[in-house]
Amino acid sequence: MPVLDPSSVLPGRLDLFYGGTWHPVQDGDYRPVFSPGNGRPIANVAFAGRQDTIAAIEAAHAAFPKWRAVPALERGRILRKVAQKVRDNASDLALLDAFNSGNPVSIMKQDAHSAADHIDFFAGLIPAVQGETTHLDDSALNYTVREPLGVVARIIASNHPLMFAAIRLAAPLAMGNTVILKTPEQAPLSALRLAEIIGDEFPPGVVNILSGGVECGQVLSTHSLISKVTLTGSVPTGKAIQKAAADSLKLTTFELGGKNALIAFPDADLDALVDGIVGGMNWGWCGQSCGSTSRVFLHESIHDKILPIVAERVAKLFRPGNPVDTDTTMGALVSKAGQQRVLGYVDIALKEGARLVMGGKIPNTPDTEGGFFVEPTIVADVKQSMRIANEEVFGPIMSVLSWSDEETLIKDVNAVDYGLTGSVFTSDIKTMQRTVRNIQAGTVWVNTTSKHYFGMPYGGYKQSGIGREDCFEEMREMTQTKAVHVKL
């Protein structure tokens, strides 16, 4: 079992990065961050206070006029260099994320590469963000220009710490904004290492990376010098930020949670269906994925056949283990609180009448001792009226529901407040088209799950979010339009 040693990839600096240099905290403090694989503290990391956050905002604000004046193609060149640096450091960054976020090192490398590819994508799209002209008569020239917003604050979640940190910097920087990135409090280390790797590629104050928690996020959501605040996180946090940002009428974009449905029709290809059900839960990430299809609606005619096959496949493919072991297939929850939340939902589901098919406990193996693990868990006989079918667990619990009537099925699928992803398995194109149209979600997969196709917009219907990211729309939303009228 090749267990890697993370000690050589830890960031050298555990302070706050803003204005082009590292700063010790002024009114914040230093708090321990943990390794979810063994539950032990790794290091004490800066936790930005109010004054710290304001200092970073002022540095970003001061840097804005110069950065917006950097020729657009030069901004693109800098971003491409940054993408290459992320790629060059992918193995180390993946190891650091595995150590600090609990996800297996084998799958975190793809996060770093995805981040690099997205940075290149945004750099390449810069010339495509264009204004428009209109001509009604010869008395005037009318055109629009797209201009940057100013300082953009980006607050990110804990399940893909490096990937979100790197990707979320790219679009606003490409369009000439300066950025303050707030790392997730549980897993800030890879973003701090990122600051060490790429920080000096930019003029001071253009990229600012703060580790911290709610207080730092609240200052970013309210301060008048922040033009736009975005969140990748939970629905309650999104609501808190929306309210906080309202006073200064900030622009917002939210990528929030999901309680996503997979629908299996009786004519589905059963091999593809099993692959989709198993893959859709993102067990490797211990189920910690906003897009996980955690509600599986199996038609009653295939329910009893598919359920045991899925359980057997999950048991075979996913075994919780040390995240820094390259053979590990399933990681840990990011925190002890996350582990307790998941176990709480197992209790809730069973008390409500669900049947435990597998898992439901903390694993008891030598390489998971002390870590924040939960076994891959499947509950069946779930009804849409139960809490387990309505609330996001953000962990390794898959609920299986049996259905017979399509109208009731669609009502149940759409009964939740969320609307992030959905999935349909059928071999009939009319059934496919009808169901895709009926699912209220920002992404719908057909005969597959989980895939984030490069360049496609990602975002939620209903309370799963506002706006779309990882796509051209994200670039445009990092600008504002100025209309120019020239009298001829």
Ligand SMILES: NC(=O)c1ccc[n+]([C@@H]2O[C@H](COP(=O)([O-])OP(=O)(O)OC[C@H]3O[C@@H](n4cnc5c(N)ncnc54)[C@H](O)[C@@H]3O)[C@@H](O)[C@H]2O)c1
């Ligand atoms: N839609 C997506 O693209 C996407 C991707 C990943 C995760 N998520 C969602 O994120 C959630 C899990 O991540 P999490 O546990 O880190 O989420 P979280 O909402 O607890 O925290 C997200 C971030 O918000 C900050 N924060 C918390 N309270 C705040 C406040 N009042 N003001 C400002 N900032 C605040 C946190 O410090 C953290 O950096 C899940 O709901 C998951 O579905 C969504």
